[in-house]
Amino acid sequence: MKSQKLSSTPVVTGQCLCGAVQFQMEYPAFWAWHDHSRASRLAHGAVYATYVGTWRKRFRITAGEREINRFEEKETSAVRSFCRRCGTPLIYERARSRHMINIPRALFQRRTGRQPIYHIAIEEMQDWAHAGESLVPLKGYPGVFCKRSKKKSRVHEPRLSASTTSDCS
Numbered sequence: 001m002k003s004q005k006l007s008s009t010p011v012v013t014g015q016c017l018c019g020a021v022q023f024q025m026e027y028p029a030f031w032a033w034h035d036h037s038r039a040s041r042l043a044h045g046a047v048y049a050t051y052v053g054t055w056r057k058r059f060r061i062t063a064g065e066r067e068i069n070r071f072e073e074k075e076t077s078a079v080r081s082f083c084r085r086c087g088t089p090l091i092y093e094r095a096r097s098r099h100m101i102n103i104p105r106a107l108f109q110r111r112t113g114r115q116p117i118y119h120i121a122i123e124e125m126q127d128w129a130h131a132g133e134s135l136v137p138l139k140g141y142p143g144v145f146c147k148r149s150k151k152k153s154r155v156h157e158p159r160l161s162a163s164t165t166s167d168c169s
């Protein structure tokens with residue numbers, strides 16, 4: 001049910017990869033952050049997850065509610081929802097903040113009104129995360145860039161050392 005108040009409120013829309021699940025959030029979000037925790041890393045299959053958080057009442061699913069599956073983490077009682085068709089992580093609800101809802105930033109097509117200036121579980125940040133190092137084009141592979149090593153880096157995995165220290169210019 002749409003109230004007049006809601007219809008005049010600016011919203012940002014988002015969706016999962018397959019498009020079955022669509023949602024909207026009132027603009028702006030409350031906050032945004034990068035989450036380096038192991039649980040979010042595994043849930044996203046990515047080095048870290050970037051979320052925007054908002055009040056639950058400022059977020060709604062507009063299509064595909066039946067396609068949403070929920071997974072509750074036993075240790076933390078956090079609930080993670082995802083599209084059962086395409087697997088996209090959709091909503092992360094933390095047990096400690098029941099009135100807030102967190103959505104992966106990547107699912108919104110437009111700006112959410114908050115930049116992710118915060119980091120959670122930064123001590124768990126992986127050493128393979130890209131941290132803004134300068135990159136150079138990889139010769140012979142258009143669109144592929146490579147981190148240039150200034151000197152031979154002390155790579156612990158011998159098999160990788162050749163490819164990480166050469167062919168980058």
Ligand SMILES: [Zn+2]
Pocket residue numbers: 016017018019020021083084085086087088
């Ligand atoms: Zn989907």
